[in-house]
Amino acid sequence: EAGVVQSPRYKIIEKKQPVAFWCNPISGHNTLYWYLQNLGQGPELLIRYENEEAVDDSQLPKDRFSAERLKGVDSTLKIQPAELGDSAVYLCASSLSAGDRVGEQYFGPGTRLTVT
Amino acid sequence: QKEVEQNSGPLSVPEGAIASLNCTYSDRGSQSFFWYRQYSGKSPELIMFIYSNGDKEDGRFTAQLNKASQYVSLLIRDSQPSDSATYLCAVNQGWYSSASKIIFGSGTRLSIRP
Numbered sequence: 001e002a003g004v005v006q007s008p009r010y011k012i013i014e015k016k017q018p019v020a021f022w023c024n025p026i027s028g029h030n031t032l033y034w035y036l037q038n039l040g041q042g043p044e045l046l047i048r049y050e051n052e053e054a055v056d057d058s059q060l061p062k063d064r065f066s067a068e069r070l071k072g073v074d075s076t077l078k079i080q081p082a083e084l085g086d087s088a089v090y091l092c093a094s095s096l097s098a099g100d101r102v103g104e105q106y107f108g109p110g111t112r113l114t115v116t
Numbered sequence: 117q118k119e120v121e122q123n124s125g126p127l128s129v130p131e132g133a134i135a136s137l138n139c140t141y142s143d144r145g146s147q148s149f150f151w152y153r154q155y156s157g158k159s160p161e162l163i164m165f166i167y168s169n170g171d172k173e174d175g176r177f178t179a180q181l182n183k184a185s186q187y188v189s190l191l192i193r194d195s196q197p198s199d200s201a202t203y204l205c206a207v208n209q210g211w212y213s214s215a216s217k218i219i220f221g222s223g224t225r226l227s228i229r230p
Contacts, residue, residue, distance in 0.1 A: 033218075040124070040222065040223075041222050041223075042120075042204050042206075042221050042222050042223055043160065043220050044220070045217075045218065056217065091160075103148050103149075103150050103165065103206065103208040103216065103218055104150070104162055105150075105160075105162065105218070106162065107160050107161070108159060109158075109159055110159050
């Protein structure tokens with residue numbers, strides 16, 4: 001079974017430039033998460049999808065971040081414009097939606113973003 | 117007060133000994149609890165989950181949950197150098213999918229010395 005796929009793995013951009021990350025979850029996983037992880041910290045949720053619906057985007061900085069999951073499968077996270085403080089690893093994860101299994105998450109390899 | 121607290125470590129344990137990792141959480145309504153292992157430069161990997169009070173064993177790993185004390189722990193028996201990693205505690209503050217909110221701790225860095 002294929003795991004969660006993310007691209008790109010690394011991205012270096014100048015501040016004020018746009019950047020986009022792509023994620024394809026495990027087949028059959030209706031719940032998809034985007035997290036941000038800084039060095040020495042745990043993942044911090046940016047947005048959670050149940051199928052196409054964003055059910056928790058309370059931590060997403062909506063002035064510069066946007067996300068979509070149009071067909072309920074793969075998803076894109078965008079930052080425009082990027083700031084120096086956005087440098088971090090962006091993780092995508094997926095899980096089944098059924099009850100308590102929603103916490104059993106499978107992570108992709110992440111995208112390491114460096115903003116210069 | 118952080119919602120999920122872990123000692124950042126590093127916790128140094130000799131090879132073959134028992135490593136004990138602890139986690140406390142603030143939301144008394146939390147229903148399910150997870151331990152993830154994260155190697156340096158890699159993404160988190162789920163290793164254990166526990167939903168009921170008591171112990172749950174899986175190979176060399178034992179998760180322990182005490183909801184009254186709002187405390188969850190992970191024991192690693194016969195520690196191996198390959199267990200050296202950061203261990204993240206995660207708490208699900210809701211039960212049903214629509215209400216779930218997964219909060220991660222900052223992780224405890226474990227080092228197994230030969």
